[in-house]
Amino acid sequence: MVRQSAAGSRFGAAAFVCVFPxxxxxxxxxALGFIPPVLRGYSVAIAAMVxxxxxxxxxxxxxxxxxxxxxxxxFTVVGAWLLFTASQFLAGATPAIVQSxxxxxxxxxxxxxxxxxxxxxxxxxxLVCRIxxxxxxxxxxxxxxxxxxxxxxxxxxxxxxxxxxxYQDFALIYxxxxxxxxxxxxxxxARAWLYSLAIAVLFMIGARTEFAAxxxxxxxxxxxxxxxxxxxxxxxxxxxxxxxxxxQVLIEVSPENRVVELITRxxxxxxxxxxxFMLESALRTIENNPLSGNFASYPPGExxxxxxxxxxDLGLAGxxxxxxxxxAPLMDLLRQFRSRAREPLxxxxxxxxxxxxxxxxxxxFLAYGLTPLALGLYARTRAPVPSxxxxxxxxxx
Numbered sequence: 001m002v003r004q005s006a007a008g009s010r011f012g013a014a015a016f017v018c019v020f021p022x023x024x025x026x027x028x029x030x031a032l033g034f035i036p037p038v039l040r041g042y043s044v045a046i047a048a049m050v051x052x053x054x055x056x057x058x059x060x061x062x063x064x065x066x067x068x069x070x071x072x073x074x075f076t077v078v079g080a081w082l083l084f085t086a087s088q089f090l091a092g093a094t095p096a097i098v099q100s101x102x103x104x105x106x107x108x109x110x111x112x113x114x115x116x117x118x119x120x121x122x123x124x125x126x127l128v129c130r131i132x133x134x135x136x137x138x139x140x141x142x143x144x145x146x147x148x149x150x151x152x153x154x155x156x157x158x159x160x161x162x163x164x165x166x167y168q169d170f171a172l173i174y175x176x177x178x179x180x181x182x183x184x185x186x187x188x189x190a191r192a193w194l195y196s197l198a199i200a201v202l203f204m205i206g207a208r209t210e211f212a213a214x215x216x217x218x219x220x221x222x223x224x225x226x227x228x229x230x231x232x233x234x235x236x237x238x239x240x241x242x243x244x245x246x247x248q249v250l251i252e253v254s255p256e257n258r259v260v261e262l263i264t265r266x267x268x269x270x271x272x273x274x275x276x277f278m279l280e281s282a283l284r285t286i287e288n289n290p291l292s293g294n295f296a297s298y299p300p301g302e303x304x305x306x307x308x309x310x311x312x313d314l315g316l317a318g319x320x321x322x323x324x325x326x327x328a329p330l331m332d333l334l335r336q337f338r339s340r341a342r343e344p345l346x347x348x349x350x351x352x353x354x355x356x357x358x359x360x361x362x363x364x365f366l367a368y369g370l371t372p373l374a375l376g377l378y379a380r381t382r383a384p385v386p387s388x389x390x391x392x393x394x395x396x397x
Contacts (some may be wrong), residue, residue, distance in 0.1 A: 011057025012117030013125045019110060020173050021132035022046060028139050028164050030228040031151045041165060043369075044103040045109040054113035061117060069380035070329065071116070074372075077325055078108055084314065088295045097296035101313070104367035111369055115376025120180055120345065131179045133197075136174050140201050147254030149205045167258075171207030172369055174198070175214055176352070182221060183348040191222070199243070203250065206258035209363045213355050215243065220354055224347035263275075275305050275363075282308045291316050303365055310366040324368060326357055329378040342382075349377035 007071040009133065011284060022277045026042045029035045039045040062071070085101040178198035185191045195218050204209045219236050226232045252258050258271075282304035285294050293315035303309045311319040333350045352374035360368060 009117060009119035009122055009125070011053055011060075012114050012119075013122070013128060015110065015114050016053050017047055017055075017128060017132070018050050018124075019043075019114065020177055020255055021135055023134050023165070023173055024139055024170065027151060027170075028143075030305055031143075039176065041169075043107055043169065043222070045166075045267060047106040051106055051110050054117065057117050058113055068379045068382045070375065070382055073325070074375055074379070077321060078105060080321075081105065081314075084318070093296040094300065096300040096314075097298075100300070101367070107369060108367070108372040112376040112379075115373045116379050118385070121184060126181075126184045129177060129184065133174075133177050133181050136170075137197065137201055140174075140204055144204060146256055147250070148257050167207045169203050169209035170211070171202055171205045172383060174205065175210045175217075176370065176373060178218060179221070179351065183344045188222075188225075194208065203257065203259055208259050209359060211259050213359060216358060217351050217355050220351045221347055224341045224350060227342075245298035251305075272396050274302075275289065278302050279304055279306070279308070282312050282361060285312050289315075293318070305363050305364065305365060308358045312367065325375070326353070326360070326371070329353060329375060330357060333378065333381070336381075345377065349374065349381050352377060 023042055023046070026035075026039065026046075030037050055383040061067075082105050085105075087099060089095070089098040114115065139151070140149045143149055149170070151170075175198070178194060182194050182198075185194065195214070198214050199211070199218075202214050205211075217241070219232075222235070223229060223232050247260075250257065254260055278298070281298060281302070285297050286308065288294070293312050295313050297312065304312060307319070307322070314322065330353050333346070333353060336346065337350070341350075352370060353358070356368065356370040356374045360366070364370075370383050
């Protein structure tokens with residue numbers, strides 16, 4: 001496992017606690033009426049709050065010559081995104097959509113730096129990960145309604161309930177935390193138990209994209225880590241059979257669950273119909289504005305749920321830059337597969353990046369939070385540094 005500097009990892013771990021389990025605890029306390037929604041949706045506010053801490057950690061980390069080309073590319077692209085969005089605001093773009101883009105920027109910076117600084121195999125962080133996953137699981141299991149996760153507040157006024165996060169926000173954090181935990185487990189059986197828990201919880205949360213993502217992530221991660229990949233093919237088929245049988249039972253037990261609705265009644269699902277309408281609208285915008293796109297040309301929230309959202313808002317040049325930001329690291333990771341596949345950090349970076357690209361092609365807006373996490377982990381694979389213990393040993397020889 002490639003290790004980061006001890007100082008940088010501590011900064012990353014502290015920010016992880018604030019952003020990941022902190023998100024769940026904040027919204028649980030808001031829903032229970034223990035605290036008011038002072039940070040509204042939490043994600044943007046906490047990202048802005050922890051960014052100075054992360055910037056300090058990165059400055060100390062980079063001062064040791066541990067910066068990477070990926071860092072420079074990422075920060076340049078985010079800076080260009082900020083300037084472009086500001087120019088669109090000055091040109092009179094819809095404020096709500098401008099605000100959405102601007103809110104994504106501190107989140108991207110913080111998530112990238114968390115992944116960039118963390119030592120995912122550090123014993124204290126392993127403990128933090130497991131406690132975080134356990135807390136999230138308890139929140140889900142204690143807030144079930146008809147087999148689905150329902151964290152609703154009766155104390156927050158209706159007009160402010162947008163401050164309580166959506167199921168997709170909960171699911172993304174649970175998914176990534178579960179994968180961080182999985183990569184820390186050396187025993188295949190232990191990972192299998194964790195995967196079972198994650199699949200069950202994501203089903204109950206009802207975020208269909210993240211539910212599908214965890215199934216894909218399990219296969220990719222185990223393919224990377226396997227000593228005998230021929231056995232993984234058999235195990236994947238067995239895994240698919242078991243998931244299918246379990247879904248049959250869940251269809252009977254929880255017919256109103258969002259995952260079940262998509263499986264059993266896709267043509268009647270309102271979300272599917274809405275997304276098809278948004279896709280058609282995005283294609284018309286691209287047809288009419290193939291080079292420049294048309295920033296904020298849609299009502300707030302009615303963006304294309306795939307990579308075409310980058311073309312609509314950022315134009316063809318923006319789409320190409322966005323594609324390069326993902327494809328270049330992915331090609332580099334695939335090139336190294338034969339020599340590094342069983343390295344846990346490499347396997348996690350490749351898994352998250354492949355899943356991210358799949359989701360962006362099919363279901364997610366350009367600002368999806370998995371992208372900066374995957375790119376931050378990739379940057380770590382390109383800037384290996386010795387552990388603190390190794391550094392100390394080298395100084396004494």
